[in-house]
Amino acid sequence: MERVAVVVFPGSNCDADTLAAAREAGTDAYFVWHRDTDLQRADIAILPGGFSYGDYLRSGAIARFSPIMRAVAAHAQAGGPVLGICNGFQILCEAGLLPGGLMRNARLKFLSRPVRVRVEATDTPFTRLYGPGEELTVPIAHGDGRYVVDPRAAAELEAGGRVVWRYLGDNPNGSTNDIAGVCNAGRNVVGIMPHPERRTTPVLGGQDGARVFHSMEARHATQHAGAVRALGSQHSRV
Amino acid sequence: MTRATPCRGDPPITPELVREHNLTPAEYRRIEAMLGRAPTFAELGIFSALWSEHCSYKHSRPVLKTLPTTGPQVVQGPGENAGVLRLPDGWAVAFKIESHNHPSAVEPYQGAATGAGGILRDVFTMGARPVALLNSLRFGPLDDARNRYLLAGVVRGIGDYGNCVGVPTVGGEVDFAPRYDGNPLVNAMCIGVLKEKDLIRAAARGVGNVLLAVGSRTGRDGIHGASFASAELTHESERRRPQVQVGDPFTEKLLLEASLELIASGHIVAIQDMGAAGLTSSSAEMAARGGVGVEIDLSLVPTREPGMTPYEILLSESQERMLVVAKADRVKEVQAIAAKWELGATAIGRITDDGLYRATWGEQVVVEIPGQRLIDDCPVYEPEAKEDPAVARLRAMCPSPEPRAPSPEAAFLKLLDHPSIASKRWVFEQYDSTVQAGTVIAPGGDAGVIRVRDAAFGVAVTTDGNSRYVLLDPYEGGKAAVAEAARNVACTGARPLGITDCLNFGSPERPAVFWQFREACRGIADACRTLGTPVTGGNVSFYNESPTGAVDPTPVVGMVGLLKRVEQAVPSHARQAGDVVFVLGETRPELGGSAYWEAIHGFVGGEPPRVDLEAERRLIDLLVAGAERGLCRSAHDCSQGGLGVALAEVAMGGPYQDAGFGMDVDLTAYSAPRTWEELLFSESHGRAVITCAPERAAAVAALAQELGVPAYRAGTVGEYDGSVRLQLRDAVVHCVVRRLREVYFTAIPRRMGD
Numbered sequence A: 001m002e003r004v005a006v007v008v009f010p011g012s013n014c015d016a017d018t019l020a021a022a023r024e025a026g027t028d029a030y031f032v033w034h035r036d037t038d039l040q041r042a043d044i045a046i047l048p049g050g051f052s053y054g055d056y057l058r059s060g061a062i063a064r065f066s067p068i069m070r071a072v073a074a075h076a077q078a079g080g081p082v083l084g085i086c087n088g089f090q091i092l093c094e095a096g097l098l099p100g101g102l103m104r105n106a107r108l109k110f111l112s113r114p115v116r117v118r119v120e121a122t123d124t125p126f127t128r129l130y131g132p133g134e135e136l137t138v139p140i141a142h143g144d145g146r147y148v149v150d151p152r153a154a155a156e157l158e159a160g161g162r163v164v165w166r167y168l169g170d171n172p173n174g175s176t177n178d179i180a181g182v183c184n185a186g187r188n189v190v191g192i193m194p195h196p197e198r199r200t201t202p203v204l205g206g207q208d209g210a211r212v213f214h215s216m217e218a219r220h221a222t223q224h225a226g227a228v229r230a231l232g233s234q235h236s237r238v
Numbered sequence B: 001m002t003r004a005t006p007c008r009g010d011p012p013i014t015p016e017l018v019r020e021h022n023l024t025p026a027e028y029r030r031i032e033a034m035l036g037r038a039p040t041f042a043e044l045g046i047f048s049a050l051w052s053e054h055c056s057y058k059h060s061r062p063v064l065k066t067l068p069t070t071g072p073q074v075v076q077g078p079g080e081n082a083g084v085l086r087l088p089d090g091w092a093v094a095f096k097i098e099s100h101n102h103p104s105a106v107e108p109y110q111g112a113a114t115g116a117g118g119i120l121r122d123v124f125t126m127g128a129r130p131v132a133l134l135n136s137l138r139f140g141p142l143d144d145a146r147n148r149y150l151l152a153g154v155v156r157g158i159g160d161y162g163n164c165v166g167v168p169t170v171g172g173e174v175d176f177a178p179r180y181d182g183n184p185l186v187n188a189m190c191i192g193v194l195k196e197k198d199l200i201r202a203a204a205r206g207v208g209n210v211l212l213a214v215g216s217r218t219g220r221d222g223i224h225g226a227s228f229a230s231a232e233l234t235h236e237s238e239r240r241r242p243q244v245q246v247g248d249p250f251t252e253k254l255l256l257e258a259s260l261e262l263i264a265s266g267h268i269v270a271i272q273d274m275g276a277a278g279l280t281s282s283s284a285e286m287a288a289r290g291g292v293g294v295e296i297d298l299s300l301v302p303t304r305e306p307g308m309t310p311y312e313i314l315l316s317e318s319q320e321r322m323l324v325v326a327k328a329d330r331v332k333e334v335q336a337i338a339a340k341w342e343l344g345a346t347a348i349g350r351i352t353d354d355g356l357y358r359a360t361w362g363e364q365v366v367v368e369i370p371g372q373r374l375i376d377d378c379p380v381y382e383p384e385a386k387e388d389p390a391v392a393r394l395r396a397m398c399p400s401p402e403p404r405a406p407s408p409e410a411a412f413l414k415l416l417d418h419p420s421i422a423s424k425r426w427v428f429e430q431y432d433s434t435v436q437a438g439t440v441i442a443p444g445g446d447a448g449v450i451r452v453r454d455a456a457f458g459v460a461v462t463t464d465g466n467s468r469y470v471l472l473d474p475y476e477g478g479k480a481a482v483a484e485a486a487r488n489v490a491c492t493g494a495r496p497l498g499i500t501d502c503l504n505f506g507s508p509e510r511p512a513v514f515w516q517f518r519e520a521c522r523g524i525a526d527a528c529r530t531l532g533t534p535v536t537g538g539n540v541s542f543y544n545e546s547p548t549g550a551v552d553p554t555p556v557v558g559m560v561g562l563l564k565r566v567e568q569a570v571p572s573h574a575r576q577a578g579d580v581v582f583v584l585g586e587t588r589p590e591l592g593g594s595a596y597w598e599a600i601h602g603f604v605g606g607e608p609p610r611v612d613l614e615a616e617r618r619l620i621d622l623l624v625a626g627a628e629r630g631l632c633r634s635a636h637d638c639s640q641g642g643l644g645v646a647l648a649e650v651a652m653g654g655p656y657q658d659a660g661f662g663m664d665v666d667l668t669a670y671s672a673p674r675t676w677e678e679l680l681f682s683e684s685h686g687r688a689v690i691t692c693a694p695e696r697a698a699a700v701a702a703l704a705q706e707l708g709v710p711a712y713r714a715g716t717v718g719e720y721d722g723s724v725r726l727q728l729r730d731a732v733v734h735c736v737v738r739r740l741r742e743v744y745f746t747a748i749p750r751r752m753g754d
Helices: A015-024 A068-077 A087-094 A151-159 A210-220 A222-232 B015-020 B025-035 B041-050 B101-106 B108-124 B145-165 B235-243 B249-265 B278-290 B310-315 B328-340 B371-376 B389-395 B408-416 B467-472 B474-491 B511-531 B595-601 B613-628 B642-652 B676-681 B694-707 B737-752
Strands: A003-008 A028-033 A044-047 A082-085 A101-103 A111-119 A135-142 A146-148 A163-168 A179-183 A189-192 B074-076 B083-086 B091-099 B129-139 B169-176 B185-195 B210-215 B268-273 B293-297 B321-326 B345-352 B356-361 B364-370 B439-441 B448-451 B458-464 B495-504 B535-541 B554-563 B580-584 B634-637 B661-666 B688-692 B711-720 B723-727 B732-736
Touching: A003 A015, A015 A028, A015 A210, A044 A068, A044 A087, A068 A082, A082 A087, A087 A101, A087 A189, A111 A179, A146 A179, A163 A189, B015 B025, B025 B041, B025 B364, B041 B278, B041 B310, B041 B364, B041 B371, B083 B495, B083 B535, B091 B108, B091 B458, B091 B495, B091 B554, B101 B108, B101 B145, B101 B185, B108 B129, B108 B145, B108 B185, B108 B249, B108 B268, B129 B145, B129 B249, B129 B448, B129 B458, B129 B554, B145 B169, B145 B185, B145 B249, B145 B737, B169 B448, B169 B458, B185 B458, B185 B495, B185 B535, B185 B554, B210 B249, B210 B328, B249 B268, B249 B321, B249 B328, B268 B278, B278 B293, B278 B310, B278 B321, B278 B345, B278 B356, B278 B371, B310 B356, B310 B364, B321 B328, B328 B345, B356 B371, B364 B371, B389 B467, B408 B595, B408 B642, B408 B676, B408 B732, B408 B737, B458 B474, B467 B474, B467 B511, B467 B554, B474 B495, B474 B511, B474 B554, B474 B613, B474 B634, B495 B511, B495 B613, B511 B535, B511 B554, B511 B613, B580 B613, B580 B642, B580 B694, B595 B642, B595 B676, B613 B634, B613 B688, B613 B694, B634 B642, B642 B661, B642 B676, B642 B688, B642 B723, B642 B737, B688 B694, B694 B711, B711 B723, B723 B737, B732 B737
Parallel strands: A003 A028, A003 A044, A044 A082, A082 A189, B091 B535, B129 B169, B293 B356, B495 B535, B661 B723
Antiparallel strands: A101 A146, A111 A135, A111 A163, A163 A179, A179 A189, B074 B083, B083 B091, B091 B185, B129 B185, B210 B321, B210 B345, B268 B321, B293 B345, B356 B364, B439 B448, B448 B458, B458 B554, B495 B554, B580 B688, B580 B711, B634 B688, B661 B711, B723 B732
């Protein structure tokens, strides 16, 4: 069972949803407070969505100075998996653990809706149970979701296969190259703008997000991967 | 005689000062008699706030008493921060609706944001975790720049606040009419869930227990907001922009978590938001509910700026503040929990046994009022009520025959383009509708549906109200608001459980307005009795008047319903080609008050549709039973725009489908012979459109017959991305679904310029 630390900042508001999704996937998930200084032997760290410190300055700009972020950075540098969702993605960029940054949506309004994304990279700890090129429907809910990198860094991301998820159809926020999620060069740190934790069961309109969490548990148990991959179809066991 | 002495610098109490505090000479005499002396300036401020309409309901109380408030499902009726209804397995739902109209009219962003903040606090101070927000909004027409500015500001304000706190907005309504020009209505509703055993009430008790101010510091913002909300808007109102409070949703989120932790800890006996009239109302109301006295040392209240007077501290409406009554020996524990959430918690007073409401500044007593009488002795008025004869005349009128009715297709498209009918996607996309991972039916359906983690049931919620009906016939309009809300909830498969109401009217001191109010409440009461949905609380908002007159009378009903099994929730839109389309209920020639007459003829008049409450109840039973037996693939009620619009909405599908389904419907044998105008656009109540798999059609028909609901098998769902064809006796309507979607989904963004 993977130990998953869900980091709670003041203003996090997807912490409980993320914890629940991780537990439903069979992990031993628990909260870590932003003032804590260690991740309590976590195998995986997740920075959930929300408005850390109100995001009054710039999304994620204050949270990166939280005491826990030292431990998160150390974990990442040691090759430990780190996932940032929405505000968590913004914090990872602010902390320099991922390249680029997230700017105000192109249409200058908060946007909450389901979007289509294509899975571009399946060799990360959070996407290994998806098929390459698989198309998913997942919700977004953000005001600052326009992923921006300079052209050279964008080319590097593309060449290195580091775009993890890409928007299909309408680009909802004006992101560079329709990027919805990226990983670092080590492929252990992943940031995504959509909210997989909100689409884990048919009653919520679908379960396309569930395998982000099952992927974590499947990291050391690839023999189960086939069974869990069935989650992609309508009549899966979950 | 109570003792209290003026502070240095207090103005003398003159008749002018009394008048500026919105107190009548008679009310002032009552105060003097109660105190046995002239009030101090601070006391005058307290009476002004607590005896304002907003806090005291002095014009509405006798009418509100006629509303049904009891039932086996009621855990907490009116009189608390929020009403509470019982759910299965020990769960309960706390919910309330409240207006923030006046602040939103002068400062739309902060006015609406703090409206959302206030209603959230009302719910979580009951010990409930907020799980959904809704809002009911009214604006003047969008061809006016000011109205576009108000809509944009209000929506952004609600969005920024709710999104940051992390509570999904799952439903609501937006309507546009000329009488809201410059006087928008902003009603916010919040739903929270809790275990019934964890319910906490805002009654102070325990002599010696300690009052703590938790959360934000007290500033000079929002002083006298309650009395501001109890007067008409004038050209002067714009100057009161500084009286509008400023919201801080980040602190709200911390306050939410801290409050729920405090309640669960057992260290506190009561908690209340310092909302309208701030420290004054929260402390006085909690004391009166518990039958105790309180003593507060105002010099201990943490302030944002130096030099604040007792008067200002008592009446500030700074946001994100809580008043907590801690057990005498648990103050440190309370402070530790607050500190964990980075909030201050300062002891400012204590519970006393003398029944007096006392405030001091250090040693000096600046306020001393008999506590119970401060709340209970507020005068109650029963204003004159008389229908405006002009409305009676309007009811008897029909639109002039010119301009002639356009073709059915043109009328159809014009209605789908009407901002009141068209998709509100532009609005609800700015609200996070899926945070908390519990949204089963998102905005754009008949009602929002949420699941509760670790529970099998679902909760359906909606807000509804149609001011055209209320204007023309307030009794029928009141009934209609409840009936439509119940229908919307039932379309999802949920059983309507109870309501909260937000009653937005003009000045009650005008007989025509008070008549509207009284009759609308009578209608709400009758409907709630028949449908078994008691009123658990709500809000009265009078004085919604601008220099051009009163708003249309707008009672808004917020309803909560229970879905026994959340996975049985029924969506609004057709989902499968070949499914059978049923029209439930009867269509009568009822174009009075219709969107059709308003949109096509520019005429608001005639007899609005009558609500047959027994028929509504049967329809609700059918929709609920149909969902429980898994018979319906979709269900959608008929309201504004009538059957024509309802059928189009079922066909078009939701906002995020690439296309909708066609529909082939033949109405030639439906109802008594009617013209196409009546058949398509009458707004008769008690109707819904459902679709079901062909093999279930016989079961639907049998169930409808058993329950006494007319069910007409009207046709079938067509191909995906097909067209809608409606065959009538005297016309055929034929439209490509793609075209319908384009009109319906772009009507508002096109007017808003994006």
